[in-house]
Amino acid sequence: MNVSRRAALKQFVIIAAGAALLPSCLSHSKKKIAGYEKVPIDEDQLALMSGIAQVIVPDNATPGAKAVQADKYALTMLNDCYKQEDRERFLKGMQQFTDQVQAQYKKSFTACTPQEQTAIITAANNTKDAATNDAAYFYHTMKYLTLQAYTGSQYFLTKVQVYQQIPGKYIPSQAV
Amino acid sequence: MGNTNDSIQNRTFDAIVIGSGISGGWAAKELCDKGLKTLVLERGRNVVHNKDYPTTNMMPWEFTHHGQVPQDIVDKNPVVSRCYAFREDAMHFFVKDTEHPYIQTKPFDWIRGYQVGGKSLLWARQTQRWSDFDFEGPARDGFAVDWPIRYKDLAPWYSYVEKFAGISGDKDGIDVLPDGEFLPAEGLNDVEKYFKGVVAKNYDGRHVIYGRCAHLTDPQEIHTQQGRVQCQNRTLCQRGCPFGGYFSSNSSTIPWALKTGNMTLRPDSVVQEIIYDDTKNKATGVRVIDAHTKSVTEYYAKIIFVNAAAFNTNLLLLNSTSRRFPQGLGNDSGVLGKYVAFHNYRAHINAICEDERFKHLNDVGRRPTSGYIPRFRNVHKQETDFLRGYAAGFGAGRDLQYSTDGFGQELKDQLASKELGPWYVGSHMMGETIPKVTNTLSLDPNKKDEWGMPLLDINISYDDNDEKMVKDFQEQMTEMYTKAGFTNIRVDDSKQAPGLDIHEMGGARMGLDPKTSILNKWNQMHACENVFVTDGSCMTSTSTQNPSLTYMALTARAVDYAVGQLKKGEI
Numbered sequence: 001m002n003v004s005r006r007a008a009l010k011q012f013v014i015i016a017a018g019a020a021l022l023p024s025c026l027s028h029s030k031k032k033i034a035g036y037e038k039v040p041i042d043e044d045q046l047a048l049m050s051g052i053a054q055v056i057v058p059d060n061a062t063p064g065a066k067a068v069q070a071d072k073y074a075l076t077m078l079n080d081c082y083k084q085e086d087r088e089r090f091l092k093g094m095q096q097f098t099d100q101v102q103a104q105y106k107k108s109f110t111a112c113t114p115q116e117q118t119a120i121i122t123a124a125n126n127t128k129d130a131a132t133n134d135a136a137y138f139y140h141t142m143k144y145l146t147l148q149a150y151t152g153s154q155y156f157l158t159k160v161q162v163y164q165q166i167p168g169k170y171i172p173s174q175a176v
Numbered sequence: 177m178g179n180t181n182d183s184i185q186n187r188t189f190d191a192i193v194i195g196s197g198i199s200g201g202w203a204a205k206e207l208c209d210k211g212l213k214t215l216v217l218e219r220g221r222n223v224v225h226n227k228d229y230p231t232t233n234m235m236p237w238e239f240t241h242h243g244q245v246p247q248d249i250v251d252k253n254p255v256v257s258r259c260y261a262f263r264e265d266a267m268h269f270f271v272k273d274t275e276h277p278y279i280q281t282k283p284f285d286w287i288r289g290y291q292v293g294g295k296s297l298l299w300a301r302q303t304q305r306w307s308d309f310d311f312e313g314p315a316r317d318g319f320a321v322d323w324p325i326r327y328k329d330l331a332p333w334y335s336y337v338e339k340f341a342g343i344s345g346d347k348d349g350i351d352v353l354p355d356g357e358f359l360p361a362e363g364l365n366d367v368e369k370y371f372k373g374v375v376a377k378n379y380d381g382r383h384v385i386y387g388r389c390a391h392l393t394d395p396q397e398i399h400t401q402q403g404r405v406q407c408q409n410r411t412l413c414q415r416g417c418p419f420g421g422y423f424s425s426n427s428s429t430i431p432w433a434l435k436t437g438n439m440t441l442r443p444d445s446v447v448q449e450i451i452y453d454d455t456k457n458k459a460t461g462v463r464v465i466d467a468h469t470k471s472v473t474e475y476y477a478k479i480i481f482v483n484a485a486a487f488n489t490n491l492l493l494l495n496s497t498s499r500r501f502p503q504g505l506g507n508d509s510g511v512l513g514k515y516v517a518f519h520n521y522r523a524h525i526n527a528i529c530e531d532e533r534f535k536h537l538n539d540v541g542r543r544p545t546s547g548y549i550p551r552f553r554n555v556h557k558q559e560t561d562f563l564r565g566y567a568a569g570f571g572a573g574r575d576l577q578y579s580t581d582g583f584g585q586e587l588k589d590q591l592a593s594k595e596l597g598p599w600y601v602g603s604h605m606m607g608e609t610i611p612k613v614t615n616t617l618s619l620d621p622n623k624k625d626e627w628g629m630p631l632l633d634i635n636i637s638y639d640d641n642d643e644k645m646v647k648d649f650q651e652q653m654t655e656m657y658t659k660a661g662f663t664n665i666r667v668d669d670s671k672q673a674p675g676l677d678i679h680e681m682g683g684a685r686m687g688l689d690p691k692t693s694i695l696n697k698w699n700q701m702h703a704c705e706n707v708f709v710t711d712g713s714c715m716t717s718t719s720t721q722n723p724s725l726t727y728m729a730l731t732a733r734a735v736d737y738a739v740g741q742l743k744k745g746e747i
Binding site: 051058125152 | 364
């Protein structure tokens with residue numbers, strides 16, 4: 001009994017600590033996206049990530065962020081390959097980004113018109129202070145991960161910049 | 177009793193090889209070729225050529241993290257995570273820090289591969305011969321002890337192993353780096369050739385050459401007999417090569433030895449100690465703990481080859497104590513575990529080549545090696561305020577260049593650009609370090625691992641000689657780059673701890689005098705004549721060359737001697 005009480009207590013402390021670290025709005029009761037325990041975001045937040053990725057690398061005449069599942073890739077990388085403090089900054093920045101859009105447009109990013117979204121991303125893209133500004137960090141991390149997903153995708157490496165797994169030769173200094 | 181005797185018979189071989197990496201694989205092949213029933217003990221799991229290369233044919237997008245190692249693995253394993261090849265595609269071939277702890281009295285990044293094939297799956301495949309400028313170094317410059325061999329002793333054995341392994345190279349006719357038995361070179365590109373010309377014109381005794389490498393550029397019958405075919409220029413070597421395009425124990429020596437019918441391979445077999453019989457005055461076998469069941473078994477043989485990789489060989493010998501050898505097997509001199517050394521890989525220099533003549537050129541395909549600059553400092557005589565010198569890797573290349581500014585269709589267009597960036601040139605140093613009595617390996621008196629082996633305590637550091645060499649490399653290469661007109665020259669000193677070179681050597685060094693060395697000129701223990709040590713621990717000094725080729729040659733030579741002695745009844 002003692003052991004399980006201690007375990008329960010420990011769990012409670014961890015949850016409490018987690019809650020303390022997260023911005024208050026993130027701990028609301030909406031269902032979290034399953035499979036990314038270290039990136040506790042809900043469907044609205046995933047939609048924001050997908051929406052931003054879509055503006056950065058649109059699916060138009062050719063495949064883009066959606067086709068290469070940039071949002072899920074970003075989540076995977078954040079969950080598995082980022083440090084806890086960077087994940088926290090990302091989530092904090094996401095909230096700030098959300099709040100800023102809400103303040104300016106009185107609606108969410110995903111509810112904005114394409115023109116409004118372009119204006120938002122233009123502004124975010126021009127920020128140079130990701131080191132100190134969490135919202136800028138969030139955007140530039142999203143951009144980085146979107147590009148990583150896109151340029152590392154099967155589509156990109158077979159149709160855009162073709163990766164040759166087996167060159168079969170090396171010929172130095174050929175005319176290009 | 178009958179059963180026990182049977183069992184002892186079943187556990188008795190002509191020879192035992194401890195370790196299956198680059199030197200153990202060679203010991204196995206040579207012993208089996210000579211008809212000896214040989215037991216090969218490998219502490220790690222089996223890795224069968226092709227069958228156990230799970231990532232070898234994976235495309236980049238098939239890796240969940242596009243090659244990156246997950247952060248929790250990095251956090252738990254900071255040492256191995258610093259190794260350039262510890263990536264998502266090959267991390268299963270590396271020892272994780274947490275699984276095999278060791279003590280760092282001073283920081284040392286000990287990179288290990290516990291599996292059949294060891295680090296031969298992962299090596300950089302550079303195969304440069306030593307010359308007498310290397311073998312005569314300690315005697316001339318007054319450090320360590322004199323090597324008991326010279327180039328002429330090893331030259332035929334270099335040829336022997338080169339022919340079998342398959343080495344791509346040019347005959348350069350350079351005294352510091354003797355030519356070998358070469359398959360065709362894939363060549364330097366025009367920027368590298370240009371630099372070669374600039375260096376040759378401005379300096380006596382400085383050469384830029386094609387780095388000789390263990391790749392099949394034109395497979396011969398001896399290679400197809402091994403089931404290996406031409407290198408396909410994938411440069412995914414660290415995953416294990418389905419073509420056997422580069423030399424590894426897995427693709428070459430181990431299957432070869434197996435085919436003789438003389439080899440028994442036992443993976444998951446941690447050798448705890450070599451058993452010394454005080455009445456017979458020789459080693460009689462080894463005590464092995466099964467890596468999984470932890471059951472202990474003894475195996476016996478007439479001769480024992482120790483090829484556990486440099487530091488683990490030291491650990492094993494130090495742990496093999498007896499009444500005769502209270503300080504470790506063969507350690508009458510007390511030098512076992514001392515005078516260990518490595519290669520200094522700290523400095524790099526990168527630049528841009530903007531020369532108009534090369535703007536319309538690019539390489540096609542990928543080359544499994546790079547250029548190489550043999551040692552040019554203090555070769556014929558002492559000329560600097562530090563001892564010895566450094567070799568360097570050198571390479572030029574160019575990549576697609578695109579901007580990631582902006583977003584939307586504009587960004588997509590940028591990413592599709594076929595425009596090439598400038599030629600970059602890069603070089604890194606490979607400095608000789610001086611073996612010192614203060615650079616030591618020892619056994620922790622209290623802490624043991626899961627298999628009952630004492631933890632190895634590594635106490636190794638750079639010295640003033642190394643610091644001077646870093647500076648000299650930076651200065652000399654800057655001067656050479658400047659003469660070549662390269663721009664945006666950037667030098668760095670990574671300050672990395674010793675170890676990431678993965679060229680740790682010494683501790684059971686060869687020498688003429690049993691009072692100051694462990695092994696004689698045949699890699700045979702002075703004080704225990706049926707034990708041979710032919711991995712990196714035997715190295716009296718380090719020179720500047722990637723050492724694997726020398727281990728292979730020393731091993732083949734030592735087996736030839738050992739089997740001869742055995743047949744004559746001398747051991």
